[in-house]
Amino acid sequence: MKVLVAVKRVIDFNVKVRVKADQSGVETxxxxxxxxxxxxxxxxxxxxxxEAGTVSEVAVVSAGGPQVQETIRTALAMGxxxxxxxxCEGDLEPLAVAKLLKALMEKESPDLVIMGKQAxxxxxxxxxQMLAALANRPQxxxxxxxxxxxxxxxxxxxxxxxLETVSIDLPAVITTDLRxxxxxxxxxxxxxxxxxKPIEEVTxxxxxxxxxxxxxxxxxEDPPVRAxxxxxxxxxxLLDKLKNEAKVI
Amino acid sequence: MAVLILAEHDHAxxxxxxxxxxxxxxxxxxxxxxxxxxxxxGAAAEAAAKIAGVAKVLCADDGAYGHHLAExxxxxxxxxxxxxxxxxxPATTYGKNILPRAAAxxxxxxxxxxxxxxxxxxxxxxxxxxxxxxxxxxSDAIKVITVxxxxxxxxxxxxxxxxxxxxxxxxxxxxxGFVGHELSKSDRPELTSARVIISGGRGLQNSENFKxxxxxxxxxxxxxxxxxxxxxxxxxxxxxxxxxxxKIVAPDLYMAVGISGAIQHLAGxxxxxxxxxxxxxxxxxxxxxxxxxxxxxxxEVLPEMTEKL
Numbered sequence: 001m002k003v004l005v006a007v008k009r010v011i012d013f014n015v016k017v018r019v020k021a022d023q024s025g026v027e028t029x030x031x032x033x034x035x036x037x038x039x040x041x042x043x044x045x046x047x048x049x050x051e052a053g054t055v056s057e058v059a060v061v062s063a064g065g066p067q068v069q070e071t072i073r074t075a076l077a078m079g080x081x082x083x084x085x086x087x088c089e090g091d092l093e094p095l096a097v098a099k100l101l102k103a104l105m106e107k108e109s110p111d112l113v114i115m116g117k118q119a120x121x122x123x124x125x126x127x128x129q130m131l132a133a134l135a136n137r138p139q140x141x142x143x144x145x146x147x148x149x150x151x152x153x154x155x156x157x158x159x160x161x162x163l164e165t166v167s168i169d170l171p172a173v174i175t176t177d178l179r180x181x182x183x184x185x186x187x188x189x190x191x192x193x194x195x196x197k198p199i200e201e202v203t204x205x206x207x208x209x210x211x212x213x214x215x216x217x218x219x220x221e222d223p224p225v226r227a228x229x230x231x232x233x234x235x236x237x238l239l240d241k242l243k244n245e246a247k248v249i
Numbered sequence: 250m251a252v253l254i255l256a257e258h259d260h261a262x263x264x265x266x267x268x269x270x271x272x273x274x275x276x277x278x279x280x281x282x283x284x285x286x287x288x289x290x291g292a293a294a295e296a297a298a299k300i301a302g303v304a305k306v307l308c309a310d311d312g313a314y315g316h317h318l319a320e321x322x323x324x325x326x327x328x329x330x331x332x333x334x335x336x337x338x339p340a341t342t343y344g345k346n347i348l349p350r351a352a353a354x355x356x357x358x359x360x361x362x363x364x365x366x367x368x369x370x371x372x373x374x375x376x377x378x379x380x381x382x383x384x385x386x387x388s389d390a391i392k393v394i395t396v397x398x399x400x401x402x403x404x405x406x407x408x409x410x411x412x413x414x415x416x417x418x419x420x421x422x423x424x425x426g427f428v429g430h431e432l433s434k435s436d437r438p439e440l441t442s443a444r445v446i447i448s449g450g451r452g453l454q455n456s457e458n459f460k461x462x463x464x465x466x467x468x469x470x471x472x473x474x475x476x477x478x479x480x481x482x483x484x485x486x487x488x489x490x491x492x493x494x495x496k497i498v499a500p501d502l503y504m505a506v507g508i509s510g511a512i513q514h515l516a517g518x519x520x521x522x523x524x525x526x527x528x529x530x531x532x533x534x535x536x537x538x539x540x541x542x543x544x545x546x547x548x549e550v551l552p553e554m555t556e557k558l
Binding site: 011016017019026093094095098118120121122123124125126127129130131132133134137138139141142144154157158159160161162163164165166167168169177178179213214215216217218219220221222223226228229230231232234235236238239241242246248249 | 345353
């Protein structure tokens, strides 16, 4: 069984993003970049399936500029077998990425495609669902548990009311939620080994996909700032303020 | 202009998030149609017809929609899309699961989690966990949009008298099925619609100590929430999580107890009217956004509050 994991290079989750003065976007120059944390969970899940003997090969794909090869290398250092880089310039929207992945699915025939439920930069939460739609395959989104057996995936999903379990036929698309697993760190020997693992380049033209954006970003602004308030001395003062000043209790 | 709203419902009633989506639709202008896709969902369709500002309700009543499977509902939306300029759903786990799938079937992009309507094709949405706000314009023929409920008032549940039209099922894709669910049962208000919320974090130390939070919640008629750290540590179930990847809330009063205030948590609470922080670490970032801060040991504060409320 073969798994394809899609990963995105994003501003590291610990970085406090800064909006550019000209409102064209956020500052990315000299900012630490990392793999989208939800995608790390996706890589980890694929590796665990391989270690359990369910899966024979884990391929990792990312689309973007030359730097995304670093992100692919990170996944290879965690233990993935090989990488696929789809070189693209400029902003890629989820629909375009889903089309690239759909074309790649036809080429690679994976039994499972896993990716994070959303990227922490644009917070779209779309690509997995879109890929499943385009490939005409079922989806298991926001997964907190994944069990494979008899050509099916049983997926426990985090939903607003609690948890829901669905059974979907393979091939399928899974998107990961936070509690699916805790991703491993790459060890130094594995980082060295990853340097020798192959990364194949496949262009959008090879895949026959038009990646032109459908959305135009007119401006990016800072959110309204919440001013800090006052420190109260004790519970009595707090309750008094809430009752008489804020009038919320 | 004509707007189709995919309603979130439990077959008997319409979920509150749908009412906020109706308000966003009203701001777009044009006729508002609500789609209720469910099984034995006549009561939900009737409830949708009463919402103020709704012109028409489409009711697709079929076993294929009994568990809101995205594969089936998205296909239904796709088959109905012709003639609509906008298709909206609440940005809940329901809408987020189904609507991007429908958008891809229509070969259009989705505009996720909008917080403001600037025009028929222009919207504002948070990016980077709410640390920046983008204004985006769509060039797609049909705008497919999920709506952040806390950014739009709720439409009135009563006042409308829309006609309910039964429509044909678009069938079952046949490759996905519902197995079961574990839904949290609680007599407390729901997080996303509660007027008062009290949330606990890592500072609570264990599941048992959440009873201290619950005691205050019961006095205030409040919903109980939690930080990601508290959920990851297993103190409370996942659906308690407030924050960018959990629930986005905007109550009149949000009390954060033993929560340091990671940016992902702050992103989910910053539209609250009043924020209270109770934490023994005076350096905790939560104090920077709190209207009222109390630097104290929560194990002393919570029982005292319960007694004095």
